[in-house]
Amino acid sequence: MSSAVAFYPALALAALGAILDLRYKRLPNWLCGALAVAAGAGLAFAEGVGLLPWAVLHAAIALIIGMALFALGAIGGGDAKFYTAAALSIPANSLAAPMALLGYTSVSGLVLLIIMMAWRRIRNPAGSRSLRKGAAVPYGVAIAAGLWLAILVQPALTDDPKMDFGRGDLLPDSMKTTPSPKNGAAGED
Numbered sequence: 001m002s003s004a005v006a007f008y009p010a011l012a013l014a015a016l017g018a019i020l021d022l023r024y025k026r027l028p029n030w031l032c033g034a035l036a037v038a039a040g041a042g043l044a045f046a047e048g049v050g051l052l053p054w055a056v057l058h059a060a061i062a063l064i065i066g067m068a069l070f071a072l073g074a075i076g077g078g079d080a081k082f083y084t085a086a087a088l089s090i091p092a093n094s095l096a097a098p099m100a101l102l103g104y105t106s107v108s109g110l111v112l113l114i115i116m117m118a119w120r121r122i123r124n125p126a127g128s129r130s131l132r133k134g135a136a137v138p139y140g141v142a143i144a145a146g147l148w149l150a151i152l153v154q155p156a157l158t159d160d161p162k163m164d165f166g167r168g169d170l171l172p173d174s175m176k177t178t179p180s181p182k183n184g185a186a187g188e189d
Helices: 003-024 029-047 049-071 077-087 096-123 139-152
Strands: none
Touching (some): 003 029, 003 139, 029 049, 029 077
16 A cells, blocks of 8 residues: 555545534544544554554644643633544654644644634624634534644655655645755766
């Protein structure tokens, strides 16, 4: 099985989570569980079981921080569980990989928030108070976008082999980076 195919179920479940969160403002437990299984299985099929302990470490840290944020009322419990499940596809064998998922998710969340604020302003230009009162942000959309970007885009942006756990083949050749030869052309002595 190619590593590209190994991550398709996790990516599809993340997209489903984004749709459900947009429509119903919920990320059901069955979906978080299915994403966790698909993400871990995808990593195991793509890279073998050697990176699974690192992915579990990443997920455990994500769950602890996510539940703390949930207890503070900063995010929903479904968001914490959904991010934790997504984290199982990104091993923490280097700090760069989990930070890529967190960074892409954060930027996606900011873009989502700006879009929601603009939409609310367009729909009610006179008295809208932005997103202060009663507006739930479907952060599952940002988590799904962060996972897609971390799996599909990040390996193409870096030459760091720790960032490409077999995922570089998900992109077309035109988007892949190739290391440039140092001190002259390849093959020169």
